[in-house]
Amino acid sequence: MHEVALTVLGVAGLLGIAAFLPPLAFRLNLPFTVLLAVVGCGLGTLVLTLHGLPHVPLVHDLMETFAEGGVTSSLFIAVFLPALLFEAAVAVDVRRLMDDFGHVLLLAVGAVLICVFVVGGTLSAVSSAGIIACLLLGSIVATTDPAAVIGIFRDIGAPRRLSILVEGECLFNDAAAIVMFTLLVGMLKGGAMPDLVSGVTLFLKSFAGGVAFGYLAGRVACLLLPALFGWRMAEMTLTVSLAYVTFVLADHYLHVSGVVAVVAAGLALSAHGRTRMTPSTWETLVETWEQIGFWANALIFLMAAMLVPKMLAGMGWHYLWLLLVLFVATLVARAIVLFGMVPALVRFAAAEPISTPFKVVIMWGGLRGAVSLALALAVTEDTALPAEAKNFVATLTTCFVLATLFLNGTSLRLLIRGLGLDKLSRADREVHHRALILALDEVRERVEAMGKDEEIAEPIVREISGELERRGLDIAMMSEADTPLTPDDRIYIGLATLASHEQELCMEAFREQVISGDLADEALAQVGRLVDGVKINGRAGYEAAVAAGLSFPFDVRVAQWVQYRLGLHLWLARLLSERFEQLLSSEARVRQLLRFTRTHVRPLLGQATAEALTEVLNARLAATQRALTALKEQFPDFARELQRRYLARVSWRLEEEHYRAMLEESTISPEVYEDLARDLGRRRATLDKRLKLDVAMDSESLLARVEMFRDLPADRLRRIAGLLRPRFLVPDEKVVTKGDEGDSMYFIASGALEVKLTTPVSLGSGKFFGEIALLTKRPRTADVVTMSYCRLLELRADDFEQLMHADSALRETINSVADRRLAELGLGPSVGPTPA
Ligand code: CMP
Numbered sequence: 001m002h003e004v005a006l007t008v009l010g011v012a013g014l015l016g017i018a019a020f021l022p023p024l025a026f027r028l029n030l031p032f033t034v035l036l037a038v039v040g041c042g043l044g045t046l047v048l049t050l051h052g053l054p055h056v057p058l059v060h061d062l063m064e065t066f067a068e069g070g071v072t073s074s075l076f077i078a079v080f081l082p083a084l085l086f087e088a089a090v091a092v093d094v095r096r097l098m099d100d101f102g103h104v105l106l107l108a109v110g111a112v113l114i115c116v117f118v119v120g121g122t123l124s125a126v127s128s129a130g131i132i133a134c135l136l137l138g139s140i141v142a143t144t145d146p147a148a149v150i151g152i153f154r155d156i157g158a159p160r161r162l163s164i165l166v167e168g169e170c171l172f173n174d175a176a177a178i179v180m181f182t183l184l185v186g187m188l189k190g191g192a193m194p195d196l197v198s199g200v201t202l203f204l205k206s207f208a209g210g211v212a213f214g215y216l217a218g219r220v221a222c223l224l225l226p227a228l229f230g231w232r233m234a235e236m237t238l239t240v241s242l243a244y245v246t247f248v249l250a251d252h253y254l255h256v257s258g259v260v261a262v263v264a265a266g267l268a269l270s271a272h273g274r275t276r277m278t279p280s281t282w283e284t285l286v287e288t289w290e291q292i293g294f295w296a297n298a299l300i301f302l303m304a305a306m307l308v309p310k311m312l313a314g315m316g317w318h319y320l321w322l323l324l325v326l327f328v329a330t331l332v333a334r335a336i337v338l339f340g341m342v343p344a345l346v347r348f349a350a351a352e353p354i355s356t357p358f359k360v361v362i363m364w365g366g367l368r369g370a371v372s373l374a375l376a377l378a379v380t381e382d383t384a385l386p387a388e389a390k391n392f393v394a395t396l397t398t399c400f401v402l403a404t405l406f407l408n409g410t411s412l413r414l415l416i417r418g419l420g421l422d423k424l425s426r427a428d429r430e431v432h433h434r435a436l437i438l439a440l441d442e443v444r445e446r447v448e449a450m451g452k453d454e455e456i457a458e459p460i461v462r463e464i465s466g467e468l469e470r471r472g473l474d475i476a477m478m479s480e481a482d483t484p485l486t487p488d489d490r491i492y493i494g495l496a497t498l499a500s501h502e503q504e505l506c507m508e509a510f511r512e513q514v515i516s517g518d519l520a521d522e523a524l525a526q527v528g529r530l531v532d533g534v535k536i537n538g539r540a541g542y543e544a545a546v547a548a549g550l551s552f553p554f555d556v557r558v559a560q561w562v563q564y565r566l567g568l569h570l571w572l573a574r575l576l577s578e579r580f581e582q583l584l585s586s587e588a589r590v591r592q593l594l595r596f597t598r599t600h601v602r603p604l605l606g607q608a609t610a611e612a613l614t615e616v617l618n619a620r621l622a623a624t625q626r627a628l629t630a631l632k633e634q635f636p637d638f639a640r641e642l643q644r645r646y647l648a649r650v651s652w653r654l655e656e657e658h659y660r661a662m663l664e665e666s667t668i669s670p671e672v673y674e675d676l677a678r679d680l681g682r683r684r685a686t687l688d689k690r691l692k693l694d695v696a697m698d699s700e701s702l703l704a705r706v707e708m709f710r711d712l713p714a715d716r717l718r719r720i721a722g723l724l725r726p727r728f729l730v731p732d733e734k735v736v737t738k739g740d741e742g743d744s745m746y747f748i749a750s751g752a753l754e755v756k757l758t759t760p761v762s763l764g765s766g767k768f769f770g771e772i773a774l775l776t777k778r779p780r781t782a783d784v785v786t787m788s789y790c791r792l793l794e795l796r797a798d799d800f801e802q803l804m805h806a807d808s809a810l811r812e813t814i815n816s817v818a819d820r821r822l823a824e825l826g827l828g829p830s831v832g833p834t835p836a
Helices: 003-019 021-028 032-050 057-068 073-091 094-099 101-126 131-140 147-156 160-190 196-228 232-254 258-276 279-306 308-313 318-349 356-364 370-381 387-418 423-453 458-482 487-511 517-550 554-566 570-605 607-634 636-664 670-688 699-703 714-723 771-776 797-806 808-825
Strands: 724-729 734-736 744-750 753-756 761-763 783-786 790-796
Touching: 003 021, 003 032, 003 279, 021 032, 032 279, 032 308, 032 387, 073 160, 073 232, 073 258, 073 279, 073 370, 094 101, 094 160, 094 258, 094 517, 101 131, 101 160, 101 318, 131 160, 131 370, 131 387, 147 160, 147 356, 147 387, 160 196, 160 258, 160 370, 160 517, 196 232, 196 258, 232 258, 232 279, 258 517, 279 308, 279 370, 279 387, 308 387, 318 356, 318 387, 356 387, 370 387, 423 458, 423 487, 423 570, 487 517, 487 570, 487 607, 517 570, 517 607, 554 570, 554 724, 570 607, 570 636, 607 636, 636 670, 699 714, 699 724, 699 744, 699 790, 714 724, 714 797, 724 744, 744 771, 744 797, 771 808, 790 797, 797 808
Parallel strands: none
Antiparallel strands: 724 790, 734 783, 744 790, 753 761, 753 783
């Protein structure tokens, strides 16, 4: 039979078998990959036993394909691996991943390196295989498959952050392990001894190069998306092309890691492409990739598992001993990461800690999957590798993957129950029940309203609505009987219900196009943090997450620095305008939640719980409003424009709904509707344009706001302005620290600051501070902290001297204010520089 046809037959045949396995796995309550492995081994055994049987063309050909593998490993690496990794990257919640990005990256790369060295070291000590072969084995088994752990985390309702940590770690450790693998295969072929320094340099170059190129490719694809005008199939096709073009270009032309590039491209698409498509297109895209990933996963598993019987047949008993050593070594490597590196990260990078039971689950749940198998297959088929090393690596990897599947995979749930982690799910179940009761309630209200509207006979309406009410009561009774709830339980359930309702509100606002996709994404991520907060620490966790959400993130600090040092203010302006919109929409949501608590949560959870929840929400509302007021005071015009736009968007949507209804009722013809829709589209475009926030500050116009400079002639003003550097600060920033050496003084162009004295003194626009240290050459006399957004003009010590010499009026003003302040501080008068 023709070779291509044979391959097609083999692949299609395997896919045919794979199709029946997910439902079977569900029925048998087994992880899907475990079943794939079992079936693969079964097929392999069948091939071995049927091999010599009489010649029946179809059976013979099929067996031949299966026996030969039919598909070469280079195909595995080039076709299936990019698909698997790209799919995983696209599905990740990038915004949440970004919260922990540094940790994930460090953990992933660290975990791979530790695994390679621990496995390499121990196995080379107990086996005759050379050190490089052992290190190679270490790199192959360093990859982990998150599917099993994630599935279980979902079932037990574990905090979402934990799943994201595991998912993200797997994604990058796959990439890092493959980079390592490629390097070591090169060494094994060349017969070179490992050189640590050049190895690590090469590793970092390949990894960092892959990230940079992949990210760039992903961004370019996102820029191209609008050119496809929302054609769903075209957009999907572009992403397929993105995955493979990135892989090949990185690997073959740029000589950086292709797999790392694919992961980075997938993440870039997930972060920036999502909002350039309609939500339904994005969903289709993720689903389609999931399908491709499913095929890749199933084929890799089946084909690799089919080789197992042949390998086992030729395997000596000593392999069992090596397998045991490998198993323990990988566990030790994971333990070093989880119990050594994670606590160090928590201490030095202020990361959130992971509790010990979860660490144990992550350690035991490190199943290995398709990626390890694909790499092992690649080794078996590489003719340039020494046969002994090939055998060693392939056999041990395959057995090890099966061991993790059968041993860890089947016992993970027991472990979770043993550690008491499934308790979380009890309260979650309760949340589910409550949600169901709420839904039934709503349906009942709607049915009754409809009955009245359409004048349906009352007994019929009563019958249907009575049935709904009974079902709601049944669920309520069942859950009460199941678990008597403590007040804390009730608050937990209440907060979780509020959070899930808030998620719905975000989605609704996005669907109705009242908020942009970007904004909706960020809002959803924030709500996700609230959910995690509740799960980790109940009410206190929720409140902590609210506070964290209102604080200024790291990128604002960096943007401030960029503005101050480089004079570039666009980034800062953008972050602040995003914060503005975020706060406005969050304020609107909290108001809706307060109403929801009154109408829906109180009837379910009782008066006391509703009061506690209202208290939490009111505190959140007040904090949000404080943050908003601070912004509004500094940018009143922007605030007005934002509000105007918000209302304009709502009116736009109502108008659109109206036209559509008119079309459906045939009040207007399709042509007229088209016309109206076009006009609507045009107006929408102006509503969606990003609003510019003006943080640009030229020293001259700011200087004019400072009292003592106001009446200076224009040329003097310009000269002084040339000496001053504008700074933009957010609330609660410390500008001057008591006891520090002074190198600048500041004029306040707008905003307010507080001098932290025993009786604090506040300074508003037009005033100055920080002059005492410059005049007296003594340490700073007090902390000065911003109370609102502030624009300051900074005068450095050298320029200060110059200005004081040149301008006697200024000198007098500053000296007299300083003397008064010094007197208040109980210190002697200043010794100002003498006039020129
Ligand atoms: P310096 O000592 O350089 O740093 C802290 C600043 O706080 C100080 O300069 C003054 O500008 C300011 N400051 C100190 N005391 C007072 C005060 N009583 N009233 C207003 N500002 C003050």
